[in-house]
Amino acid sequence: MQVIPLKYGTIFKQAFGQPDVFCQFAKDILGIEFNIDKVYTEYEYPEPIGFVRSKYDLFAEDTEKRIIVEVQHVKEEDFFDRFLYNHLISMVEQVGGYQAYGFDRTVYTIVVLTSNFHNRNIKFSYAVSDMNPIGEYGNTVEVYPHRLVFLCPRQVNDKTPPLVKKWLNFIKDSLDGEMDEMDYPDTLWRKIMAAIQKQTINPALLSEIKDDAAWEEAKIRFVEEGERKGRQEALEEAARNFLAIGSLSVEQIASATGLSLERVKALSNKKI
Template identity: 40%
Template sequence: MQAVASLRYGVIFKKAFSQPDVFTAFVKDILGIDIIIDHVETEKSFPSPVGNVNNHFDLFAEDKINRIIVDIQHRRYPDHYHRFLHYHCAALLEQAVSAKDYRPALTVYTIVVLTSGDKHGRDMSLIDFDPKDRHGQGLGEIPHKIVYICPKYLNDETPEAWREWLLAINDSLDEQVDETHYHKACVQKVFASIQKNTLTPEDRARMKDEYSEDELRREEWDKAEQKGREEGREEGAKIKALDIARNLLNVLDDATIAKKTGLTMTEILQLRQANR
């Protein structure tokens, strides 16, 4: 068994997957395409913000020979489907400045790795930008794609080429991996690069910061969910009170109805007017 840092931390994920050979091997297995790169940028941003939002790409690589951009995003957000769609479109729109027409010079692929899972519980989901006819047949006009993958939901139908990567990512989350279960050289290289005894003080500081940010975000989500439940209960109680009051309009006077239901006299008067 190896003691490793969890790939749920962005700093650790970038440390592992910013290695060009690991990046290209991962892209090959997930997207089925070969790319030629000599470096991977982390926290990539464009000189001029697109759409007045300065996006930062976790991992960004450009293959100028095969005319492909691949960015890998990591981390779960409440709005991750929309957020990374925006990032993907930013990588497309940034090319429009120098393009002769609206066709970007480079094909853009985005891979989003949701290490914490997702409410839909799918191992993968896809946004395919190619136009389709009414039978779902693609026209082959637009190759750009976004692939969302959730290692937590690996199943029997998950593509074989993906399996070891998803297993490795998920296996790292408890900070212990049995490296003998893995055979891909680049997966072994991922484990070697995130061993706990190789972490720098800067790595550990970033991990602590991310942990604190995640805890704060979780508290905010919990508060929002609790507020939603309370508002739902209050709304349900109000609907019930209105139903009771509506049935009493022809039986009791307004003051008595208000006392029994907790409604205001104004609300009861509005009910009487609506039921005339």
């Protein structure tokens, strides 16, 4: 089956914005029961909170829980800070005043990352951040139930929790634009596949997805250009250090750094 990859926010929101899909996803990822009639897309709180107005891909809440799901393909430099901020804002928004510090709803934020990290030292398929303090005896003091969860389908492994793993494998399977229906016989999987099947997507939504794709490609080029410039600056800094030592010729420095001979000569002239 030809499908629209779940890396695109527009199609992810269409598939996972179905209440029954959203609730089952939350149950398997968070281990909680969640009952709702509606999932909001591109949700904003009525009044601004903090200095940055937050908007959430998928948002739903019942009387006790507030669950937010975000999907992102390209990780900008402020990635972790931004989602921590969004998570905290969804807690702070509930505070009614200086005499009402309580949180009526537990906040759960799930962030789905559909590409790998540039930093190869960051490895996980499922990572959870909670706010519970740990005592001097190593015991966790269970006072803050709120959780921020990061999912990375491309890094699913043997240690990924089984219920989480089935969702990550499904998302990962969609990323090349093709899925085998025989692998997903259950009704819920079929319902999601129907929502992302390429030939059933209406033209208006396809236009939005194309915009998503163009934006993702632009962000990738921006990140790659930044990395390229960063590498160039690092190489030029190394060349300057070699020139300062003075024991190597410009030819040797060019060979060691990979910079062109003309560029090393230019740096040498600037040094002088």
